[in-house]
Amino acid sequence: MPLVSGPDPKPGDLIEFFRGVYQHWGIYVGNGYVVHLTDQDGWSSLSSAFGGTAVVRKDRLEDVAQGWYYKVNNKYDQKRRPYPPNKVVREALAKVGEKMSYSVTSANCEHFVTDLRYGDSFSDQVDNGKTVVAVGGGIFFAVAAVAAFSSMRNRRQNQ
Structure with a gap:
């Protein structure tokens, strides 16, 4: 049921x-x-x-x-x-x-x-999914950028 x-x-x-x-x-x-x-x-x-x-x-x-x-x-x-x-x-x-x-x-x-x-x-389901992907991609990019920056900074400090 x-x-x-x-x-x-x-x-x-x-x-x-x-x-x-x-x-x-x-x-x-x-x-x-x-x-x-x-x-x-x-x-x-x-x-x-x-x-x-x-x-x-x-x-x-x-x-x-x-x-x-x-x-x-x-x-x-x-x-x-x-x-x-x-x-x-x-x-x-x-x-x-x-x-x-x-x-x-x-x-x-x-x-x-x-x-x-x-x-x-139209479809809110699709629009909401695109937002989630865009936000998730943005967060991933930001985390990757911070990690890359930290890695470069650590390399310079170790040299």
């Missing part, structure tokens, strides 16, 4: 599935179903990263959750105006069965659902 928190989903809602180190996203289309960009088996779009393509599927919400925590997360509604729910659902259902290009950084499952709900493809 999946772990769910918050309100029951309504058609057109973004559903965020927590999968440990990443999140998977779908659009709730009603009657217990979500439409999502995923691999052929319907579990994860992340595995599509290796093949460069993914498929749009309509699956039962509980099947997609597979015991993981999920919630309605329309977090972008404060910044962007969503399309009417009937348009979101209609567009999502029209894409079922379609094969699409997949890229972790520019065409992932979150990009897919934000495009359907807001008409613009």
Whole structure:
């Protein structure tokens, strides 16, 4: 049984599935179903990263959750105006069965659902990951620079 928190989903809602180190996203289309960009088996779009393509599927919400925590997360509604729910659902259902290009950084499952709900493809998950990599790289560079400077200073003192 999946772990769910918050309100029951309504058609057109973004559903965020927590999968440990990443999140998977779908659009709730009603009657217990979500439409999502995923691999052929319907579990994860992340595995599509290796093949460069993914498929749009309509699956039962509980099947997609597979015991993981999920919630309605329309977090972008404060910044962007969503399309009417009937348009979101209609567009999502029209894409079922379609094969699409997949890229972790520019065409992932979150990009897919934000495009359907807001008409613009974006992903906080990717943006946050880029920030972590940039900050981590900056920290690594700073530590390496300090270590190199210390090493040079120690060499000069020993000469």
